[in-house]
Amino acid sequence: MATGDQTDIFGRIKALIPRWFSDSTPVLDALLRGFAYAKSFVYGLIVYAALQTRIKTATDGWLDMIAADFFGSSLLRKSGQSDASFRNRIIINLFRERATRNGLVKVLTDLTGRAPAVFEPQRPLDTGSYGGPLIGYGMAGGYGSMLLPFQAFVTAFRPSSTGIPNVAGYGVSTGGYGQASQAELASMNMIQGSVADVDIYAAIDSVKPAGTTVWTRISN
Known part of the structure; x- marks a missing residue:
């Protein structure tokens, strides 16, 4: 017996009945169990409704x-x-952390499973500096500019795990005619785990600081 179930409510109702009834009351019990069934249903709705008032439940x-x-x-x-x-x-x-470089990196990593490349032209740790350890032609650093305030260049990467399970790609030998394989005409809505480019743009927009420009390139 659990709190609020039919048996529990039946016992509660019968405990309030006057004592002039005999010990064996099958007709009365049947009537009370009908009431208890309805009340237990209402109690279940109340418990369910209470759960919906908090995100964690x-x-x-x-x-x-x-x-x-x-x-x-x-x-x-x-x-x-x-x-x-x-x-x-x-x-x-x-x-989620917002309005920071780390927040931008984290939201894209959570979305795609791959960390983006972020370059801020006014950030010495990105551009490097003459005589410093963070610059090397074709290796590290980049051209900075004081003419690009509040701007960043982001290379975001599409997820590498998207696809249609158990279906061979076009031109793949495992999808050969008469072979023990599976090949079929597919549509975009069959792709599992897909992240569209628009999702990446929306993720960046949701965490970037107001008044900034984030130039974005999406790559595989």
């Missing part, structure tokens, strides 16, 4: 509503993603 479509409230369409549940995994993404993005 919310479930099902309520998590999707929470994500929409905070992030609009920029943070959607992935196909087949569990509540626990989606909840973790929501919490991470709620408390």
